[in-house]
Amino acid sequence: MFDTELFLESVPTLADAALVTIRLTVVSGALGLLAGALSAAAQLSGVTALRILSRIYVSLMRGTPLFVQLLVVSFGLPMLGVSADPFLAAALAIGLNSGAYVTEILRAGVLAVPAGQIEAAAAVGLSPVRIWTRILLPQAFAISLPALAAELTIVLKSTPLASVVAVTEMTYSGVLIQSRAFSAIEVFVPIAVGYILIAQAILRGARHLEGRLARARA
Amino acid sequence: MLNRRFMLSSLAAVLAAGLATATPAAADALDDIKARGSIIVAIDPTFPPFEFTDAAGKVVGYDPELIEAVAAGMGVKVEYKVMAFSGIIPGLIAGAFDMTPTLNVTAERAAKIDYAIPTAASVNAVLTLKETAVKSSAIEDLAGLKCAVKATTQPEQMMTTLNDELEAKGAKPVELLGFETIEQTIAALADKRVDCVVDDKSVLVEAINKRADLPLALAGEIGGSQPIAWGVNKANPKLTAALSDGLKALKASGKMAELQTKYFGYTTDLPETDFVPK
Structure with a gap:
């Protein structure tokens, strides 16, 4: 009962939508990494106000559903007079959400760098900023890489929610075809394969990077 | 839907x-x-x-x-x-x-x-076979018969409410059989496992058009719109x-x-x- 014609007809549309999914994953992931790095640095900075601010951010983002965050960012901004492009609004919401988890991943990564290195760096006269950018963050990033890659696959699988704010990514694109053709399997098999391929690219990329970072340190 | x-x-x-x-x-x-x-x-x-x-x-x-x-x-x-x-x-x-x-x-x-x-x-209607015991879509004429509905849908809820009213009047309720899809309810009707199907009228009209091989007919509308x-x-x-x-x-x-x-x-x-x- 597999409708080959429908399958072949769906693939180009789904491939276009897969590009939207990939773009949304990459942009959200980059925003999440940036937000998480800043927030982790704030939490470890020793400045009380920054630490509290970062804690509030992490608690808010981890304590509310991504669905609500998407609605607030996408429909809250126009109410403040900021007209947001649906893609950018969705990427901002997913990125800020992911940033909270990245905060904790990077914080653990930074804490895993032996304290002796920081003392040594301070002893040779490196400024705190340089200690962060040259000693702590690069090593924390390498330590955190497997967890960050896993977080990016979670971002990938959050992207279908962006369909509630007018981003037609891969899953919703399939829903549109399915509701017209009254067939599910021909549409959702290629979609599932699409997600598996993107996730594999992320995980293999991270493995490759891990290997290179390990060689660079050796 | x-x-x-x-x-x-x-x-x-x-x-x-x-x-x-x-x-x-x-x-x-x-x-x-x-x-x-x-x-x-x-x-x-x-x-x-x-x-x-x-x-x-x-x-x-x-x-x-x-x-x-x-x-x-x-x-x-x-x-x-x-x-x-x-x-x-x-x-x-x-x-x-x-x-x-x-x-x-x-x-x-x-x-x-x-x-x-x-x-x-949105209005619900009653679908039957052309040769049928169903006289009309009035709930009194359906009392005691078997009707197929899609489970957990508004038509099913509506029929349950109408059944309560029938029972309050001392009449036999309509026996409701819940199915997953419209195709399954139509199949049950074709096999004479049920006397009628209750669903959204536009959905039933589409079913009649799609299944020209079956002697399907609308008995009429049921419930409010x-x-x-x-x-x-x-x-x-x-x-x-x-x-x-x-x-x-x-x-x-x-x-x-x-x-x-x-x-x-x-x-x-x-x-x-x-x-x-x-």
């Missing part, structure tokens, strides 16, 4: 309540639409025959044709924002777009959004009035009846006043 939309949007309306505290203070959206030269319509085209996409991905259906005709009358273009239904009512309340079609008219929603005059009505209308942000009464005027013109010209025949296979008389349930 209508039932699913109702539940999802109730959830979304609750979420939107948090966003809805500040209604845009700007002028009526009608002025913006004229200045912009286009009306922004949020739509979830997963609901044939009301709205769906064609093979090229274009938004088509009963409501898009109506919207495009009304917009043409206003001298503006239609700009669709295609999105999943659960985001639509929150976005409408937040003023992120001008209108959305195909909402069940409910008292709860009417507290949050305005409606243009109804464009359709629920109007379906376009939703508009409450801050825009001028836009709501302009859309209603456009729809009235399409009624007068016969265009609306023509589209109803094209998409539903029958025409419906629709109210223009007092259509919001209390």
Whole structure:
């Protein structure tokens, strides 16, 4: 009962939508990494106000559903007079959400760098900023890489929610075809394969990077 | 499907309540639409025959044709924002777009959004075989018979309510058999496992057309009808009035009846006043 014609007809549309999914994953992931790095640095900075601010951010983002965050960012901004492009609004919401988890991943990564290195760096006269950018963050990033890659696959699988704010990514694109053709399997098999391929690219990329970072340190 | 939309949007309306505290203070959206030269319509085209996409991905259906005709009358273009239904009512309340079609008219929603005059009505009907024991679609004539329904849908709930009324009068209830899909209910009817099928009328008409091999016939409508209308942000009464005027013109010209025949296979008389349930 597999409708080959429908399958072949769906693939180009789904491939276009897969590009939207990939773009949304990459942009959200980059925003999440940036937000998480800043927030982790704030939490470890020793400045009380920054630490509290970062804690509030992490608690808010981890304590509310991504669905609500998407609605607030996408429909809250126009109410403040900021007209947001649906893609950018969705990427901002997913990125800020992911940033909270990245905060904790990077914080653990930074804490895993032996304290002796920081003392040594301070002893040779490196400024705190340089200690962060040259000693702590690069090593924390390498330590955190497997967890960050896993977080990016979670971002990938959050992207279908962006369909509630007018981003037609891969899953919703399939829903549109399915509701017209009254067939599910021909549409959702290629979609599932699409997600598996993107996730594999992320995980293999991270493995490759891990290997290179390990060689660079050796 | 209508039932699913109702539940999802109730959830979304609750979420939107948090966003809805500040209604845009700007002028009526009608002025913006004229200045912009286009009306922004949020739509979830997963609901044939009301709205769906064609093979090229274009938004088509009963409501898009109506919207495009009304917009043409206003001298503006239609700009669709295609999105999943659960985001639509929150976005409408937040003023992120001008209108959305195909909402069940409910008292709860009417507290949050305005409606243009109804464009359709969801009404349930009774489907039987041509040779049948069912005399009419009146609930009294169905008492004691077996009816197939889709489980957990609005038609099933309606039949349960009607059964309570039958039992209160001392009559035998209709025996309800729940199925997953419309195809399964039709198969049960064809095999004479049931005497009738109760579902949305447009769905049953489509089944009759698709299964010309079976001697299917509509016994008639059952239960009340629920109007379906376009939703508009409450801050825009001028836009709501302009859309209603456009729809009235399409009624007068016969265009609306023509589209109803094209998409539903029958025409419906629709109210223009007092259509919001209390």
